[in-house]
Amino acid sequence: MLIKKYFSLKEMALWTRSDTIIFIILAIIPTVAYDIFGQTWIGLPWTPIALVGTAVAFVVGFRNNAVYGRLWEARKIWGGIVNDSRTFSIHVGDMVTNEYAKEGEELSEQELFLEKQAIVRRHMAWLTALRYAMRTKKTWESFMDHHTNREWANKIHIPEFVIEERDALSEYLSKEELDFVMRVGGNKAASIIKLQSRHLRKLKEKGLIWEFSFLHLESIIRTLLELQGKSERIKNFPYPRQYATLNVYFVWAFIIILPLGIVPEFARLGENMMSNFPLIGDYFIWFSVPFTTLVSWVFHTMERIGTVGENPFEGSANDVPISTIARAIEIDVLTCVGDPNIPEPFEVKENVQM
Template identity: 35%
Template structure:
């Protein structure tokens, strides 16, 4: 998540510069064919290109709305996890008699958050973090889940026996396994008489909420924006970008009739910068939508799940009177995850 007022124009241009280079090349080829080789028939009516541009605008806008909705849903989901976790911490701190048992329930919940965020940060084939522009930009900020192994994090929150048990399962099942351990611990405390029936029922209801929230997060992670819409969006954008220079050739050639001096007969060359600029607007919108599509992949526009998880850990440990609190992540170049 970007915490600054806005991205700098220089950052945005650097992020999209590979598209700019390609668009300049796409605009240069028709001009060379038209102006240098004399293929004056090689034009397309601007009306046709305009109709394609209108259709492309609708498709790009539709995708960006849908991908933005995915990010908003992810933000709402982790806000719900934050609120439910606060209630969990308050309930455990207020109703569990033994401070040791309360500490274990809190730590186990933090372990669940840790497993969940590591699962959500793991890569998927359709994600875009391995694109050259994103790999390059990723170097200016931190992705905590890629810096610290999950086992090092879990050792802080689980007993040796529980850690060994969680270590054996694959990453996609670790969070579910921790919830299972938590349910067993609640049942044990109830059977021992350390947890009243009412509190036991309420904490189990919260466990169900956590399972539901985990499922919603996994749906956003494991089910991408439909691929048929993604490919149609890309095809339409690049069809427009390729055809646009051909539609501008004759229009700029007409400008030579009213021009004298140095630019006389050379106005067609302006097709290159103007077509690249117009096309860049479309490709940039597509790239922004693509970067918003997967809210947990580790991009600069991600939902800050590490920050939220650390905030939950600090608050819950304060509930039970601990003073050794974890340090919250700090933004790097105004980006925090």
């Protein structure tokens, strides 16, 4: 997600450069036909075009509001994952003890630390599997279809796009657990939660976790599963296609007819200026090109912002930065159990969190 105050003009120009060229061409064609070849019949009344523009503005605004709602809900879900992960790690650090251990099941301080470390690292494996699932491309996701979006993705290097999932999970799971998770396939995050619950149960049977503490930890796991399901709901249920598709058609229809209304208006303004400013009035019709381009750019860019934001885990610069969030959680939970192997935060590239 972008962390700078605003896009620079250069960044916006690069991101929309191919679209801008199309707008310029669409503006020049009717201007040449009207002014040079005298095809004045191509002009359209301005009033209906203005009405279409007003309707399109409402549609674009409605979509962008809905898209922001999806983005904000996704951010709240991952905020909940942050909070519950911290709670889980703190309680693991305090509740895995020898206080209620059965005779012969007591562990040394180093052995207790290793048990706690295995639990929190398995939690990180769950987070890793979840973020990889969120980054998996769905058929309706179109962010990477546009070459300028691919340029941004290549610049910021989303970890899930450049590191194999097995390699990422191997940092947190034992070889046996990793083989199990990869062999089971399907929902890997849920499989890891299953392993987590099984481990906690074994510790409870040995008395290394008090029974009421075990129930409390299991309730946190249940909450994490609920948050996982909510995140998967956003990922697996797209913004309604009828709204997304019609929005694109409406915007492009407006962009195409826009110069047909602007060119005659600028031609009439030029004729009115001929008596006082003949030189400017003679060429004033050509000012319709930058004006049309600007209006087209505004409408299309707003529509495109909605397109790249409707799937908040897709990997765009404006998505929920789940990779950065997961790494921050990892730093917190490892600190809570006293693990000295604290990783560095992901590097911020191009002023974008990943």
